[in-house]
Amino acid sequence: MTKKNYIIDLKGVSKIFGNTTVVDDFNLYVRKGEFLTFLGPSGCGKSTTLRMIAGFEFPSKGEILLKGRDITNLPPNKRPINMVFQRYALFPHLDVYDNVAFGLRLKKIPIALKDENGEPILMVNKEKIKKLKEDYRITKRNKLLTEEEKSSKLSELSKAIDKLLATPEQAYKYRKLSDKEIDKKVAKALKIVDLDSLEDRSIDTLSGGQQQRVAIARAIVNEPEILLLDEPLGALDLKMRKDMQIELKEMHEKLGITFIYVTHDQEEALTMSDTIVVMKDGVIQQIGTPKDIYDEPKNAFVADFIGESNIYNATIVDNLKVRFLNTVFECVDEFPINEKVDVVVRPEDVIITEAGKGNIDGVMETKVFKGLHYEYIIMIGKNELMVKSTKDYELETKVGLIIEPDSIHIMKKEFITNIYTDASINNKNKVLIDDAAFDCDVTQLLPHSYLDEEGYLFNEEGTKRYDLTGADVVAEVNISDVELVDDIESDAAIVVGEIIDNIYKGDHYQMIVRTENEEDFVCTTPYTYNLYDKIGITIKPEKIRLRLKKEISNYEA
Numbered sequence: 001m002t003k004k005n006y007i008i009d010l011k012g013v014s015k016i017f018g019n020t021t022v023v024d025d026f027n028l029y030v031r032k033g034e035f036l037t038f039l040g041p042s043g044c045g046k047s048t049t050l051r052m053i054a055g056f057e058f059p060s061k062g063e064i065l066l067k068g069r070d071i072t073n074l075p076p077n078k079r080p081i082n083m084v085f086q087r088y089a090l091f092p093h094l095d096v097y098d099n100v101a102f103g104l105r106l107k108k109i110p111i112a113l114k115d116e117n118g119e120p121i122l123m124v125n126k127e128k129i130k131k132l133k134e135d136y137r138i139t140k141r142n143k144l145l146t147e148e149e150k151s152s153k154l155s156e157l158s159k160a161i162d163k164l165l166a167t168p169e170q171a172y173k174y175r176k177l178s179d180k181e182i183d184k185k186v187a188k189a190l191k192i193v194d195l196d197s198l199e200d201r202s203i204d205t206l207s208g209g210q211q212q213r214v215a216i217a218r219a220i221v222n223e224p225e226i227l228l229l230d231e232p233l234g235a236l237d238l239k240m241r242k243d244m245q246i247e248l249k250e251m252h253e254k255l256g257i258t259f260i261y262v263t264h265d266q267e268e269a270l271t272m273s274d275t276i277v278v279m280k281d282g283v284i285q286q287i288g289t290p291k292d293i294y295d296e297p298k299n300a301f302v303a304d305f306i307g308e309s310n311i312y313n314a315t316i317v318d319n320l321k322v323r324f325l326n327t328v329f330e331c332v333d334e335f336p337i338n339e340k341v342d343v344v345v346r347p348e349d350v351i352i353t354e355a356g357k358g359n360i361d362g363v364m365e366t367k368v369f370k371g372l373h374y375e376y377i378i379m380i381g382k383n384e385l386m387v388k389s390t391k392d393y394e395l396e397t398k399v400g401l402i403i404e405p406d407s408i409h410i411m412k413k414e415f416i417t418n419i420y421t422d423a424s425i426n427n428k429n430k431v432l433i434d435d436a437a438f439d440c441d442v443t444q445l446l447p448h449s450y451l452d453e454e455g456y457l458f459n460e461e462g463t464k465r466y467d468l469t470g471a472d473v474v475a476e477v478n479i480s481d482v483e484l485v486d487d488i489e490s491d492a493a494i495v496v497g498e499i500i501d502n503i504y505k506g507d508h509y510q511m512i513v514r515t516e517n518e519e520d521f522v523c524t525t526p527y528t529y530n531l532y533d534k535i536g537i538t539i540k541p542e543k544i545r546l547r548l549k550k551e552i553s554n555y556e557a
Contacts (some may be wrong), residue, residue, distance in 0.1 A: 037276050092204055109175060123169065153448060212236065231264070295409075308386060343411075441544075445473070467555055
C-alpha cells in the first residue's frame with residue numbers, strides 16, 4: 001500500500017483545550033474507500049479527532065493531509081468532506097427533497113475561463129495566496145510549536161506563497177447548479193438511501209431511522225470524497241440501530257467513498273468496519289481489522305473494551321506455561337520465565353465438562369439465557385469466570401473447565417496503570433476491588449451528575465434517578481497513586497497483600513503487591529521493602545477512575 005492510496009494522513013496531531021490534552025500525538029492514515037471506525041469510551045478524543053478532519057476544530061500541533069495536500073487549517077467548506085451528526089440537524093420546515101437539496105442550491109461549480117482563441121486564461125490564484133498568508137499568521141502565533149518547528153513551517157509557507165506568485169494558474173468563474181441538475185442528484189441520493197418514494201414527506205412524519213437516512217442523503221448528495229459519521233445511530237432503538245448498521249455498510253459499498261465513523265459501541269465497530277482504531281485518553285491503543293482487534297488485543301484495555309473477556313493477572317512459570325486462577329496452563333505465546341503478564345480468555349472459548357476432567361473445577365454461580373446461548377458465571381475459589389454455552393446447567397453444579405492453549409491470549413502487562421475489569425459498585429457507592437470497598441467518586445460515571453442524601457445518582461436536570469448498586473465497572477488507578485500502609489491492622493489498610501516483585505528503578509522501587517485472591521496492585525515507593533513482606537494498600541477516592549461496562553440507562557431507578 002503506497003501513500004498514493006492514502007486519502008487522509010494525520011501526522012503528530014495533538015489537540016489541547018486549556019491545560020487538557022484531548023488528542024495526543026495522533027499518527028494515522030486512512031485508505032481510499034475504507035470504512036474506518038474510531039472506537040473508545042466517552043471522552044477519549046474520538047469525536048475531537050473527527051472534527052479536526054472535518055475542519056470544525058484545528059490541531060494544536062501536527063498536520064492533516066488530504067491526498068498529500070496540507071489541509072490542517074483549511075475551513076470545512078473548502079474540504080471535500082461531509083459530516084453526519086448524531087442529532088440529524090434537519091430543517092423541520094422543509095420536506096425530504098428540499099432538505100437533501102439544500103446544500104446543492106448553495107453550491108457553485110467552476111467553469112474554466114478561455115480567451116477568444118480557446119486558450120486557457122491564466123491568473124495568479126489570490127484565494128490560495130490569501131489562505132497561505134492566513135496559515136502563516138496562525139503558525140506565527142502558535143505557542144505550542146517549538147522554535148524549530150515554527151521556523152520550518154514558516155519557511156515552507158513562504159516558499160509556497162512565492163511559488164504561487166510566480167506560477168499563474170487556470171482561472172475559473174463559478175455558476176450555480178440548474179434545477180434539472182439538482183433534481184438528478186437528489187433523486188440519485190434518495191435512491192441510495194431507499195427514500196426515493198418519500199421525497200415529498202414532511203420531516204416530522206418520518207421515523208428516526210428515516211430521518212437518519214435523510215441526513216445521510218444530504219451528506220452524500222454533494223459527492224464528498226470522505227463521509228464522516230459521529231455516532232449517527234446513537235438516538236435509535238436497538239432493532240433500528242442493527243438494521244441501520246447493515247444499511248450503512250451497503251451504502252458504503254455502493255458509494256465506494258471513504259467512511260470515517262465514530263462510536264463507543266463495540267458491536268457497531270465489529271459489524272461495519274474494515275479497520276478499527278481503539279482510543280483511550282486521546283491515545284491510539286491499537287489499529288487493526290475487527291478480527292485482529294478481537295483475537296489479538298494489544299493490552300487489557302482493548303481486550304476488555306472489545307467483546308466480553310475474562311482478564312487475569314498471570315505469571316509465566318516455565319516455557320509455554322502460564323499460571324492464573326491458581327492453576328498452571330499450557331499456552332502458545334512465548335514470554336520470559338517469571339514475567340508478570342495479563343491473560344485474556346474469551347467466554348466462548350471455555351469448554352464445560354464433568355468435574356475433575358478439565359484443567360480446573362468451578363461451581364455454577366449465575367445463569368442468564370441470551371437466546372442462542374446461556375451465559376454463566378462460574379466461581380473458581382473467589383475468582384469469576386464467564387462462560388458461554390448452548391447447554392443448560394443447573395446452578396450450584398460443580399463442573400470441569402477446559403481452556404485450550406490457543407484460547408489463552410497473553411499480553412505484556414502495562415506497568416503504568418492498574419486496570420481492574422471486574423470491579424463493581426456496592427450499596428454505599430464504594431467501588432469493590434478484590435472484594436475490598438474503596439471510597440470513590442461515582443458522579444464521574446455520568447457527566448454533570450450529583451448524589452442525593454439517599455445515595456441515588458441524578459442527571460444534571462434532576463429528571464432521572466439511578467441506583468448504581470451492583471453496577472459492573474472498570475476501575476483504573478495509576479501505579480503512582482497506590483499508597484502503602486505499613487500497619488496492616490489499621491483501618492487505613494483497605495486491602496492487604498504480599499510483595500511478590502520488587503525492582504529498583506534508580507530513584508524508586510516498583511513493586512507488585514498480590515492479595516490472597518491473586519489480585520495485583522502495582523505501585524511505586526522510595527522506601528525499601530523485602531520480598532514477601534505483608535503490606536496494606538489504600539487509594540485516595542479522587543485517584544480512582546471509573547467507567548461503566550453497561551449503559552447508564554440499565555441502572556435507572
